[in-house]
Amino acid sequence: MNSDKKESILIIGGGLIGLSLAYEFAKKNFHVEVLSKKRSEAAGFVAAGMLAAHAEGLSDELLSFGQESQNLIPQWIKEIEIDSEISCGLKNCGIVVPFEERKDLEKFPTYKYGQYLNREELEEQVYGLDAKWKHGLLFKQDGQIDNRRRLMRALEKACTFHGVQFQEGTNATKLIYENNKFKGVQILNAFGEIKSIFYEKAIICCGAWSRKLMTDLPIYPIKGQMLSIQGPINRINRVLFGPKTYMVPRDDGLVIVGATVENAGFNTGNTPQGIKTLQDGIKSLFPEAVIWPHMEHWWGFRPATPDLKPIIGKTHLKNLFLAVGHYRNGVLFSAITSKLIYKVITKCKLNDKENIFLEKFNYSRFKETD
Template identity: 45%
Template sequence: MTAAATPPSQPVLILGGGLMGLAVAHQLARRGRSVLVLSRRRSEAAGFVAAGMLAPHAEGLGGALLALGQASLGRIPAWVAEIEADSGLGCGLRPCGIVVPFATAAERDAYPTAAWGTALDRSALEREIPGIGPLWQAGLLFEQDGQIDNRRQLMRALERACVQRGVRFEEGSEVLELITTGRTSPAAASAPAAGTSTPPPTPGPRLEAVRLRRADGSTLSLPCRQAVLACGAWSARLLPQLPVYPVKGQMLSLQGPIGALPRVVFGPGTYLVPREDGLLVVGATSEAEAGFSEGLTPCGQRRLEQGIAALLPAASGWPPMERWWGFRPCTPDEGPLLGPGPIGGLWLATGHHRNGVLLAALSAELVAGGISGEASPGAGEHLEAFRWDRF
């Protein structure tokens, strides 16, 4: 299979050291593969931006994306246990449940994932979220959804777990170009894992090398037969045929009293994510029109503050802590691009839009399992549903 086609001396290259790159690198290393992560700038990764909600039901997902999210949610406890065992660091997983508030019971009952939640009336809503604003008369409680402290814990634990498993990193290395040969040798191509329904790669270009610029400014070509494109919102810059574009999100945090908010509140346009120590992470704007424009805007921050006042009025008086922003990697149907890409030997783990933290556990397993020829149950259907050329 694929593993045999790659000389052991040549590592699998991970293009992008954000959440998906780290998660795939870790799973490959756990499968005994040699891995090198090429990371342009760790601090710009959306993995350090996200609120860390694990929310397939609260987000109202549907179809194959809901199935992927539910399967990933189920995988998360074991995935976190692997990361914590390898790194010796906690990831901050909190299965605290998520409440979605509504102005009316009719809106609640029409929510796409209502069947997976517990219906709340106003008094039940007040019991779940003490101090919730008066606008909200109904709610759905999704006990199975939760959160993880990606920003302060998960990302660092993943980095450490990778290092402990022998993954090498080149921080400050920007991949400038994918260098290919004109045709694919089927034997050498990244064939799908046995038992999956993903079709074999069609003849076409095959990965030979990547050209990169190192932190010291030097450029070079690094030969490679297998790589994983995990460049997040920037993925289409390397491979323009990928329909991935940035959706900017602004965030802020407040310091609340410990335990003041027992569950995540997922309101329309604003959500409140309470960490164990009382930090309240508040998100997020959704600005597709902003492109890659950096920085906070008064309008975006005001929207978040208005959202806080509507959801939990008392929190408007909590001390402000931080404000930040980042770029979600979005696709036309808001689902990820997973599996073999348009170039032989190149796998994709990108386009996770607003659910990348939720989906990282299963995405890493699907991609690392596919590259290593170890298909997990159901892998074929997920890879088929999230092929890059499905649009």
């Protein structure tokens, strides 16, 4: 670690994307400060941790973005693990997507990237799937990481190792700017004090709450409820990705079950209907797990945009940048987002794909249609 920091940057939001960015910049010798309203509400602590560019059925530039990130993840995680001394539970376990009808499988956007499975082959992959699933696609490229118990903590520790300063319990309430140039933010800190802090550059990554700070951002929350059950170790070795429910088996037999998709504003808490939806989903996918002990339930907010693609790059204010709207795939997209934003801010040469991502995920795409 080098204490002779070159430049400073403010990261507004200490969730998954904020920590990934903080790590990237601090590692490359920036002085980094992270403002974090509430650590525990971050979707990074909620997500199932699937790395599912193909099983999610992404298409076009979003698929390419996911694939590029998936390629970066092993090395990125290796560095985080070295700096944090925490193993992140990255597993290239493959994801099985089951179908009742072959015609639905053939219509699946990432069909050509998967290995076709008939019922017998499905059973070989995951013995005990409900009998209605007659076909499947196996995406060997996809996998998972244990974001809730490991990656988020590892990122925090790796950031601290590289000298990142955290202001926990601090809400950035207002942007300060002059002549279209970002100057700083007004904050309400954990002691109830209102202060202004000034930085040369900043990145907004406030997840589902981003619109509260920058009101013209078209970001809204999509609530997801989740639960976990304890199964026998190694009973399921692949992630199961059903049409309404997915099951993500960790090494210790814990299975993460998700998730509802609710346009419910910022209404917190699990609901009886939400839990029932998940339990019905387990029954429909993998019936024997219905009786596995229920361990925990939780919820969180995905940061969504009108076209369900992220907003990454510059804003109308000079020196203020955005990394928001990662919706259902923020864990998958975290590696590429941090590398791309670093390149934009430090004016590194971008390759063709990176230029396309910045063009497609530009904040101005919403302004043009106003």
